[in-house]
Amino acid sequence: MNIEWTAEDKAFQSEVRDFFAAELSPDIRRTGQLMTSVYSEHESAMRWQEKLHAKGWAAPHWPVEYGSCDWSVTQHYIFARERALAGAPPLSPMGIQMCAPAIIAFGSAEQKNFFLPNMLSGEHFWCQGYSEPGSGSDLASLKMSAIEDGDDFICNGTKIWTTHANEANWCFCLVRTSREDRPQKGISFLLIEMDSPGVEVHPIVSLSGEHIQNQIFFSDVRVPKANVIGEVGKGWTVAKYLLEFERGGAAYAPLMQVRLKDIRRLAERTPGDSGAMLIDDPLFAAKLAQIEIEAEVLEMYELKTMSAISAGGSPGTSASVMKILGTELQQHVTELAIDAAGHYGLAFQPQAGAPGGDVVYPYNHGDDFVGEREAALASLRYFNERAGSIYAGSNEIQRNILAKAALSL
CATH class of the missing domain: 2.40.110.10 (Butyryl-CoA Dehydrogenase, subunit A, domain 2)
Structure with a gap:
């Protein structure tokens, strides 16, 4: 589908890009680009939240009266995609994306006045x-x-x-x-x-x-x-209300599409079994094309869900659909990355990435790793995404929810 953005949307895209270019310091950008799980390194993420909060962009999906942005669904999508392209780390979802919607929906005026500003600032x-x-x-x-x-x-x-x-x-x-x-x-x-x-x-x-x-x-x-x-x-x-936002409150597709481009570039430099570059292998090329198509389909579904949230609704059963499609497609992406990494994908080298917490002995030995960094990251992301279909409610549970709530089975 060819989406034509308005002049206002293009101006917003330029504003977002300029902000990222000016405010993303090299260390914060590196944290985002080298993430190996859904959580970024804490200190870098907090410095980034401080910058976003100063701009008024820390919680764009909240209702405007609580400090959010009066963005269209297209602008929400542009921001998510530009963040992925720029390599900016995500903020921790626990407060802003999960607890906050519950407080907004069910909390008292006193609770909202106390907790929401402190979530935005990062003090809480x-x-x-x-x-x-x-x-x-x-x-x-x-x-x-x-x-x-x-x-x-x-x-x-x-x-x-x-x-x-x-x-x-x-x-x-x-x-x-x-x-x-x-x-x-x-x-x-x-x-x-x-x-x-x-x-x-x-x-x-x-x-x-x-x-x-x-x-x-x-x-x-x-x-x-x-x-x-x-x-x-x-x-x-x-x-249950909060879990809808945990499972379906953010878009999977933009970052997935960035990762697929990285895999394509890596495959262009990785020799296959025939001696030619892996990207020229018909089987690998077919797998890559299939996953790229599935990522575009997921993107369309996410846009529909984001539209419902922006209009003041909740993700509803779409949260379970997005959780299933997003996490299982992410797993396929990491499997493809292992293929593109070749022999370097066999080594476990956590020092190549920027995990969401401290790494303790014996893996805390600096930045010394073998091969291209993108290849060294492949196995780290592969192992992390094995858990994606389990956390936030296993995908089997999500299918049961859909069978009952959406299909009345």
Whole structure:
């Protein structure tokens, strides 16, 4: 499809490009270009958020009255694509993209006035307290308790696989405030300060040596009832709303298309089995063309969903569709990158990338790697994207949601 942009859209594109050219320092740009997961390195991302906030572009999808941009859906798309082309790192989605829509939809005026400005400025950095040992995709089975005590709740339990809990000063949690006839009942959506007495964060270091995930332990943590978003005992409604934005609140296609161009360029320099360049291999060329077509199809679907969000709606069941299509296509892209990397794709070299957390021994040995950097990044992104179809609700669960909600099966 040939999309003709208006003169206003072209002017906006120039404004975005000029802003990126002026404000993206080399170190921040490098962080974005060398990312190996969905999370960028914390310090660089916070410096970038400060620049975006000063421009008024930190949360373009929020309603305008809360500090957002009065952009058209085309402008949202232009910004997402230019960000990918420029190599700018994404901001952490936990606060601005996930918790904020829940506060906007269900929070009190006092909660909005306090939390939203601090999210925009980066003063509050958030993590998500959903999963527990034994309660991941079956989230309604969670056990972390919150018992009423005067004006407070006393919280006990644990959350696991909590991204950047070691960096966060706030956590949005699902807690069980009562036992009801259905597991989805009696759950409340509670905001907890991470420096509260009784909160302990234990690191989970992955096999790659990266410290991004954590387990949080809550022992008699006192939290004001005023920190409940929505009604007590009805947090499942808030959680489902938030998950729509986690699964379908951002576009996959622009960055995927940038990565496909990188793969094409790498294949033009990589010898195939016949001795000719890999790009001239008919089988590889056919795979590349097929994935490029699928990325364009996904882009059209994302534009439709972005239009609904910009009009004040939520992604709805489109969130599950985008989660399935986006993560599974990303996996195919990384598989193709492994082919294009050749022998260099066989080596595990995390030092070639910019992961979303500290890398500990034995992989923390500077910038020394073998082969082209793009080839060295291939296996890192391949392994990370294996988790894409599991986190934020496994794709099997998403298909069940679609079968029930969209097809009435």
